[in-house]
Amino acid sequence: MNDAEKLKKVVLDYIKAESSVTNEKEEIIYSFLNDYAFLLGAFTSLTFALRFHLTIDELKSHVSNLTLRGYTIAEYIPKSSNVLDVGCGLGYLGKILVEKGCRYIGIDSEEKRVTVANEIYRSSGIQDRAKALVFDILKAKKLPFENNSFDYVVFIWSIHDMEKSIQRAYLEESKRVLNIGGHLLIYERQQIINDETLRKFITDIGFVHEKKIVQGVVITHGRKTKAVLDIYKKVQ
Numbered sequence: 001m002n003d004a005e006k007l008k009k010v011v012l013d014y015i016k017a018e019s020s021v022t023n024e025k026e027e028i029i030y031s032f033l034n035d036y037a038f039l040l041g042a043f044t045s046l047t048f049a050l051r052f053h054l055t056i057d058e059l060k061s062h063v064s065n066l067t068l069r070g071y072t073i074a075e076y077i078p079k080s081s082n083v084l085d086v087g088c089g090l091g092y093l094g095k096i097l098v099e100k101g102c103r104y105i106g107i108d109s110e111e112k113r114v115t116v117a118n119e120i121y122r123s124s125g126i127q128d129r130a131k132a133l134v135f136d137i138l139k140a141k142k143l144p145f146e147n148n149s150f151d152y153v154v155f156i157w158s159i160h161d162m163e164k165s166i167q168r169a170y171l172e173e174s175k176r177v178l179n180i181g182g183h184l185l186i187y188e189r190q191q192i193i194n195d196e197t198l199r200k201f202i203t204d205i206g207f208v209h210e211k212k213i214v215q216g217v218v219i220t221h222g223r224k225t226k227a228v229l230d231i232y233k234k235v236q
Contacts, residue, residue: 003064006071010092017119021112052219061216065227069156069187070096072215072229076185077102081151084177086170087137087158091117094130107135107143138162141169145177153178154185160192168201175205178234183210189218190226206236 001009015033019026049059065072070093077083079101085093088106090113097104098121108114117132135144138161153174159167174184184207186193193212203209215227 003060003068006068007063010067013092013095013120013124014090014116016123017116020119020123021115048219052222052224054217054219054224058217058224062218065215065218066157069215069227073154073156073185073187074100076213076229076231077152077154082149083152083154084143084145084150084174085154085156086143086174087155087161088117088132089113089156089158090120091130091132092120093154093156094132095120095124095126098124098126098129102129104130105145106130106132107137108132109134109136109138137170138166141166141173143170143173143177147176148179149177151179151182152185153182154187156187157189159186159198160188164197167198168205171201171205171207175207175234175236180234182234184232184234186230186232187215188228188230189220190214190228193228193230202232206234207232208235 015026015029018024019029045059048054049056054062073093074096077097077100081102083097083102083104085091085104085106088094088108091106091108094104094106094117106117111134114132114134118127121127121130137158162170171184178184184202192198209230210233211231213229215229218225218227
């Protein structure tokens with residue numbers, strides 16, 4: 001399945017969830033998309049490319065790395081893993097992982113995003129293996145899970161929103177809830193991945209760096225940068 005096919009699959013699932021959560025009829029949504037989506041998407045994409053001096057390949061990279069990052073993460077999580085997603089957003093990673101045979105819990109501060117995520121799981125018949133919970137990830141400093149509960153903890157474009165004290169608290173909690181030999185995955189823009197304070201937090205807490213994978217071009221905060229996946233292993 002290429003990136004366009006993956007994106008189509010994601011969008012169709014979100015349309016179904018949007019219809020259920022908002023009580024808006026699917027045909028009304030499709031009518032709007034039929035009349036406006038192509039033109040609006042074309043206008044937005046082309047003006048974005050001109051503003052940031054992007055080639056079409058760079059624009060494709062930007063779209064893929066921000067909208068299909070769940071697929072990127074899933075490549076590095078083996079089947080049958082228990083996964084915690086901190087700052088899960090709409091939680092589509094859960095559906096991707098369950099299709100591999102994993103179990104998934106996502107936490108996010110925004111109730112509406114959590115509602116949509118759980119609707120996707122319900123409509124897909126996977127609510128027994130994937131769920132999202134409302135949890136204030138910007139303030140709380142203790143995860144509501146037992147020690148050694150997960151094989152993977154992932155932060156997908158979420159750790160940059162946290163103050164340093166919150167970052168350290170969540171990294172310590174990630175270590176606590178991970179099994180020995182479990183993995184921490186952080187998918188972020190390059191500047192965050194390279195932040196010396198963050199990297200020191202991670203290694204001091206008891207993780208060893210395993211792999212850094214550069215994904216491609218993204219535009220964040222008006223700057224062209226790289227999307228990067230950093231992988232750490234719990235060793236203590």
